[in-house]
Amino acid sequence: MQILEVAPRDGLQNESTQLSTDDKVELVARAVSAGARRVEVTSFVHPKAVPQLADAEDVMARVERVEGVRYAGLVMNERGLDRAVAAGVDEVDIVVVASDTFCQRNQNMTTWQACDVAAGLVSRARDAGLFTTVTIGASFGCPFEGDVPVARLREVVLRVVDARPDELALADTIGVAVPSDIIDRAGCAIEVAGPQIGSRLHLHDTRNTAIANAVAALEVGVETLDASIGGAGGCPFAPNATGNVATEDLAYLFGRMGVDTGLDLDSLIDSAVWLEERLGKELPSALARAGGFPPA
């Protein structure tokens, strides 16, 4: 199972404490050193929208590139894509949201409008030689509309697949999915997308289901899971709850199950503790509290 490390982007973008550019560069280096082969480094959105990532170009310029690692940036529009290309990313992550209400609030357009924008961005990014991945937010439930029907999600997947991205991801943005949802919805996406388009899941542990969902993802054939060192990055719709699943929690799970992730658990735990110090708060990581087993 491949892990895409998202702490530098999704992990930091909602934090009240802003990390220095130096610390962000170190966080990326730590992820790579722990075995990550894909890292979402930053977001090329307007600095006013996400001031935490206003130094996107600086971070990309100072990251020491390691061969075999893909460095990614999130883009929402043409301007963001221009910046990402200029900054030298290897891949771009493009977002649409499965429910109209949430999509309007997130990017000020309907889901179908967002799919059209995404198609244009995929086409241009592909022409620029970049790997393209499209994430469908709220694929398992919407904080405003509640349940998102599978039939609706299937329609959104069909529209996204039309643009032929290299990869398609479903995001459990508010952490409501259970394993049967993963089987149904990731299974649907994989079937609709076909073998030419990679499959990825973005899981949140808000309701303690992310690790169970990761096991279901493995069973249904998902290739890549997003994860965040320390579990950094909360759930904006459940302010006191856990957000992104912790990379080290996934590393423990898959390690003990004999599933290769290429990740080093002790190195991840060390980085989770380092990130807690930098952010000045405890992160939700279970493994940073409990340690691995059996002890080294």
Added chain:
Amino acid sequence: MQILEVAPRDGLQNESTQLSTDDKVELVARAVSAGARRVEVTSFVHPKAVPQLADAEDVMARVERVEGVRYAGLVMNERGLDRAVAAGVDEVDIVVVASDTFCQRNQNMTTWQACDVAAGLVSRARDAGLFTTVTIGASFGCPFEGDVPVARLREVVLRVVDARPDELALADTIGVAVPSDIIDRAGCAIEVAGPQIGSRLHLHDTRNTAIANAVAALEVGVETLDASIGGAGGCPFAPNATGNVATEDLAYLFGRMGVDTGLDLDSLIDSAVWLEERLGKELPSALARAGGFPPA
């Protein structure tokens, strides 16, 4: 899936804050009111060993019995069994530990000696008309010896099964199991025990795997899972870590998967918050933080 509520015993026995007898009686009533049909009410061990549960007889005497609910007590020896019978429990939980080192520290005897003691207790409790359940501690790993081989666990299961208890449980006492372990070990126990002996699992969420393990338990045919309101009850071998899996987290999981537990999620969340107030601390429950989905 049947849930055995263990907050009144396992949830409270390591807490520094001692609940009043009134509060313990209320906790049991809350569990039953939320749908629990088995509750581990208390422990009949020496009050010096577990001062938190020194009022075992008082709690049992004051619990208002509801038809169809079984009220259980933990017993370690003959004296404890006498007290449990006198107190009017419906079932007794008897413990052995799969590794000798841990068994010596827990009950001052080897695993085989503990199996002999358990056999005597099962026989006497059965004669007294009680339901008997034996829990094998450290079935998935030992804090002192590390990995516990499946072959060793199988031997312990064989010895316990010889005593013909009504039910046999494997406990992940230190929270190290992953789903493949559940399939292997609970599968082994179910096969060795045969259809006449019920199967139960005691899961800890120390390394964030309890919910995934609960799904594996469902797949392999485990009938009953222990859980604790709020996730009360830490892991004594990982002091800062999460312990018992939270009842409401399991209720959310199974509820969204369409698996009947008879539990009411909102009632459990309400009781988790009540227990946090009584203990004066935040408990690990994810659902108490995030709330159910879709919102009521």
